[in-house]
Amino acid sequence: MQQDIVYYLFTTVITAILGIIGYFLKRTMSRSDQNEAAIRELRDNLLTLSDRYATKEEIREIDLYCNDKGIELIPCIQTLAHLDNLLKWRTEYFDITDCDDILLIDDEKTYKLIDDMLKTISQCFSSKKIHIGMDEAYRVGTGKYQSLHGIKDRFDII
Numbered sequence: 001m002q003q004d005i006v007y008y009l010f011t012t013v014i015t016a017i018l019g020i021i022g023y024f025l026k027r028t029m030s031r032s033d034q035n036e037a038a039i040r041e042l043r044d045n046l047l048t049l050s051d052r053y054a055t056k057e058e059i060r061e062i063d064l065y066c067n068d069k070g071i072e073l074i075p076c077i078q079t080l081a082h083l084d085n086l087l088k089w090r091t092e093y094f095d096i097t098d099c100d101d102i103l104l105i106d107d108e109k110t111y112k113l114i115d116d117m118l119k120t121i122s123q124c125f126s127s128k129k130i131h132i133g134m135d136e137a138y139r140v141g142t143g144k145y146q147s148l149h150g151i152k153d154r155f156d157i158i
Contacts, residue, residue, distance in 0.1 A: 006062050059124040067126060074129045075121045079114050080105075080158075081137035099143025101136075105157050106145065134158070 066073040084101035087093055096113070098104040103113070121130055141154045149157075 003058060003062055003065075007065055056124050063125050063127075072127050072129070073125055074127050074131055075125050076131040076133060077117060077121055078136070079117060079132040080134055080140065082133060097143070098141065098145045099139055102140050102143070104144050105140060106149070 063073045081100075081102040083103065087097050087101055087103075093103075093109075093113070096104045096107050096110045103110045118130060137158070138154070141149075141152055141157045145157070146152070
């Protein structure tokens, strides 16, 4: 059982150090089939446990296990950049790509996608916190956004 690996890590290693654990959903955007927006990507493939994706039910089970141990499991997702799998394979999002793997700021479709991502993630975790990765959005505003709005300081548009 894949969860056994996670349980072992939580109980023997991590819980000795932390009371909060971030659960990174690095590969959330690489498969499809549910939820009208992009969150088909999150369907039953929210994250990887060794060689496969975990289901929503498995994530909820891990979350419950952590809660029983007094640990808050916080999802960590990418919301603006580092979405290469989504933007590479999902043609319906080409129009909201700023550049590379970065979403186009100032477009309603982008905000709808991010909202759907957050709603789907929230269904799997009891924590009311979500870490939204923004560390790799360093080129935001330098592609399509710049063509539409001119040169802007990226820190001002974020």
